[in-house]
Amino acid sequence: MRIASAAAGSLEDLMLAKIRTPVAAVLCCVGLGAGVAGCDGDAMENWDPFAASTPSASSASSASSAPTAAAAAISGTEKITVAGRSVNVSCSGEPVEGGPVVVLMHGGGDGLDKMASLQKTLSGKHRVCSYDRLGAGKSDQPDGPQDLAASGRILTGVLDRVAGKAPVVLAGHSLGGLIAARYAPDHQDRVKGLVLLDATPPTMMNDIEKAIPKSAEGPAAELRAQNLAIFQGQNPEKLVIPDGPVRSAGDIPVEVVRHGKPYLEALPEYGPRLERAWAAGQRKWLALSGRSTLSTAAGSEHYIYVDEPGVAVQAVDRVTDQARSR
Template identity: 70%
Template sequence: MAGGGDGLDKLADLQKTLSKKDRVCSYDRLGEGASDRPDGLQTFADSGRILTAVLDRIAGDGPVVLAGHSLGGLIAARYAPGHQDRVKGLVLMDATIPTLSADISKVIPESATGQVAELRAQTLAVNEGQNPEKIVIADAEVRSAGDIPVEIIKHDKQYDSVPEYGPALERMWSEGQRRWRAISSRSTLGTAAGSGHYIYVDRPDLAVRAVQRVTAQAAGHGGRPTR
């Protein structure tokens, strides 16, 4: 599941590598890639209904592992708790943090000016639905998906577009990644050394191994999942 602004073609190399051993599927959400544009604002519930339809089509009622980057990771993490009957594992690659709007509003005050003020305003606008998918990226606490295997991977390279706030933004992001651990009693958190936000591009070796490990663990609980 690609991040916001990315189509499934961005995942082509990762999918090709993983498909040597397993069945791997990706899709363009509404507003991304070759899919239709959404008519209006979408919610996570809307995105979830589309994901359910995709899974029904490609996997029937079989088990699946969801691997998502950035916004794709957030959507996967929001979806899994309510669909424990079919989602048997997660790989979250620098997934958008659970309460990004509130967190960035705390780190960057409303009184900020210049480039950092633009970053704050742009982030909040995107989260309010000003993005290709027109999805409202609402803050919410992390819900549990039980004891499914989950690997959470965060980037390594510090955000440096606004140097004076870089360290604070990194702490915010790292704390958000730690909070994703509450999604499962079998979650792990690691850092992709040398990687920026696009972990599966900068460190495809780590991304591949993470997905394969989670798939193997999920399969050990019965059934061969589709990713």
């Protein structure tokens, strides 16, 4: 069953329910933010959010080593080793003197291939890279549950390899946006700009618990249970995602772009509450910087960079230009 554009993949299946309704197609976006094989995708019905992943030999949480000066620039897609793990990375576009490297971060349940068209467009003006997080796309599976610090260490290793000492702008969709926003405050030396495309709100668990009470029944009850399970680590990346306050990432340019089509309202009875909670969650991300702005992609549901790619491209262009001038 496909349920959410904002839920990290598992909502699309709404677990074992397999309810095929118009509502299901809408709700896949309530949780983390993407879709397994994409919310628009095919292989959703056979995806089991509780299926065990095959563990790899080395730990995902160990620190990565800095790149050597001899490391060749990546062109196209290739596997790199970070903390002993194989990570799938794609880079394109020419470096711009003094300019940041743009790093795209996919939503939960997706992979770098989902953002390939956006990367191609941006590469006309910028050096752009993307990567599959552990448990996503063609990267290794995590050994066990991950926290945001472990996911951040993999991101650091990727940045070491693809950007070296150059500044970076992180552009994240849904769960990728949340990870970028949590990472930036601790890495102000290299993260010089953020673009959050309908990023998972910082208090999503609490938002869902308030919007859909325990007394709810039917699809709403399943949606609630599924999302809470996702945030507790029952997702492809085995990532545990706690609620938390928004910390400052410094005086960097930040663009928060939220969806304009109220697709979450399709959930009977509780949909309007979910829409209001999502909108409030987008506003919370403005606390990242005194230079934060919020805009609405009027014609988009959750996948803004698919529904209105021009909006996403322009947001990245603006932030990158501002980051270059700092």
